[in-house]
Amino acid sequence: MVNSKIAGIGFYVPEQVVTNADLMKVMDTSDEWIQERSGIKERRYGKKHEETPTTMAANAAKIACERAGIKPEEIDFIVFATLSPDYYFPGCGVLLQRELGITHKEMGAIDIRNQCSGFIYSLSVADQFIKSGMYKNILVVGSEMHSMGLDFTTRGRNVAVLFGDGAGAVVLQPTTEEGKGILTTHLHSDGTYAEELALISPGSHGGKHLGKEQFGFPEALYGEIFVYENLIENKTYYPNMNGQLVFKTAVTKFPEVIMEALNKVGMTPVDIDLLVPHQANLRIAQFVQKTLRLPDDKVYNNIMKYGNTTAASIPIALCEAWEAGKVKDGDLVCLAAFGSGFTWGSALIRW
Ligand code: ACO
Numbered sequence: 001m002v003n004s005k006i007a008g009i010g011f012y013v014p015e016q017v018v019t020n021a022d023l024m025k026v027m028d029t030s031d032e033w034i035q036e037r038s039g040i041k042e043r044r045y046g047k048k049h050e051e052t053p054t055t056m057a058a059n060a061a062k063i064a065c066e067r068a069g070i071k072p073e074e075i076d077f078i079v080f081a082t083l084s085p086d087y088y089f090p091g092c093g094v095l096l097q098r099e100l101g102i103t104h105k106e107m108g109a110i111d112i113r114n115q116c117s118g119f120i121y122s123l124s125v126a127d128q129f130i131k132s133g134m135y136k137n138i139l140v141v142g143s144e145m146h147s148m149g150l151d152f153t154t155r156g157r158n159v160a161v162l163f164g165d166g167a168g169a170v171v172l173q174p175t176t177e178e179g180k181g182i183l184t185t186h187l188h189s190d191g192t193y194a195e196e197l198a199l200i201s202p203g204s205h206g207g208k209h210l211g212k213e214q215f216g217f218p219e220a221l222y223g224e225i226f227v228y229e230n231l232i233e234n235k236t237y238y239p240n241m242n243g244q245l246v247f248k249t250a251v252t253k254f255p256e257v258i259m260e261a262l263n264k265v266g267m268t269p270v271d272i273d274l275l276v277p278h279q280a281n282l283r284i285a286q287f288v289q290k291t292l293r294l295p296d297d298k299v300y301n302n303i304m305k306y307g308n309t310t311a312a313s314i315p316i317a318l319c320e321a322w323e324a325g326k327v328k329d330g331d332l333v334c335l336a337a338f339g340s341g342f343t344w345g346s347a348l349i350r351w
Contacts, residue, residue: 005177034161081113
């Protein structure tokens with residue numbers, strides 16, 4: 001049977017380090033508040049107007065390709081996960097293809113817009129393509145440049161302090177080695193709370209969920225009023241988060257979807273060699289660790305250094321762990337994520 005294996009992995013984070021003290025210069029916050037609630041000490045911000053999710057992804061992808069022993073032009077499909085794309089459209093997949101100079105005519109590219117669980121969804125999509133025999137070298141990327149779209153005033157402090165920029169990439173290839181590679185993936189969604197963790201403008205919602213009916217203006221006039229009320233006044237072009245709801249739901253869904261994956265392959269938490277959770281918040285990761293009764297050396301967290309890099313957080317953390325020798329041949333690695341949508345998912349990999 002053919003499975004997919006991670007043949008190469010790479011990550012890139014921008015040089016500029018932004019500490020909690022730096023944020024205190026522009027908004028009313030404190031190092032103590034941020035560390036106590038999220039565990040974050042510092043994060044990286046890309047160079048504005050020079051670096052983008054695509055350029056950062058290209059840096060990570062080149063490392064992943066080199067480690068997989070292939071040239072970028074040997075990639076036959078790109079799956080690109082981001083919530084902070086270079087453009088509204090086209091997606092980052094084609095921009096990355098161009099950045100990497102891939103011109104052969106078998107090439108395909110898609111973007112996955114599943115925010116924090118974007119990398120797990122992307123990995124699962126790529127896994128199906130490999131198993132079906134459709135592609136041989138798939139580049140799966142998560143990349144975010146949050147620093148271009150956060151509200152750095154005190155109004156946006158509950159969200160702005162949490163996020164950072166960066167990119168991670170893996171090359172997926174088929175393997176026939178018995179019991180190796182991606183063993184199982186599990187994807188879930190529930191749109192009930194879509195607006196509780198969202199950035200809703202620009203969009204074609206036309207005020208739905210924002211009390212459009214209360215205005216009672218003709219459509220023609222409504223457009224301008226809507227733009228003013230919601231874009232300018234309510235700043236709906238910044239992310240909005242109901243932090244407590246996200247926290248409560250995340251600490252339930254993370255263990256649930258990890259157990260679902262373990263049950264599928266007849267294993268239990270003690271079989272996990274390394275859990276790499278989406279780096280949403282150190283408190284969430286610690287809660288999950290406690291629920292699954294995993295010792296410290298079986299969970300990899302790096303949110304302290306990079307903040308929450310959304311779709312990039314899992315491949316960055318996985319790559320860092322691998323570079324530090326924490327992922328060895330034969331290890332059972334568990335990846336899991338929860339985020340906006342709500343969407344959540346898990347993957348079990350025998351390295
Ligand atoms: N600095 C200082 N004070 C702040 C900040 C800040 N950066 N942000 C909010 N506050 C204040 C609030 O204004 C509020 O003040 P008030 O009591 O005077 O009204 C007070 O702190 C408490 O605010 P809450 O929002 O109730 O704070 P809470 O204890 O819930 O912590 C947090 C907020 C950290 C976001 C928490 O809800 C949480 O961890 N949620 C999980 C969400 C998460 O991790 N999201 C990551 C992105 S989504 C994902 O990846 C899944």
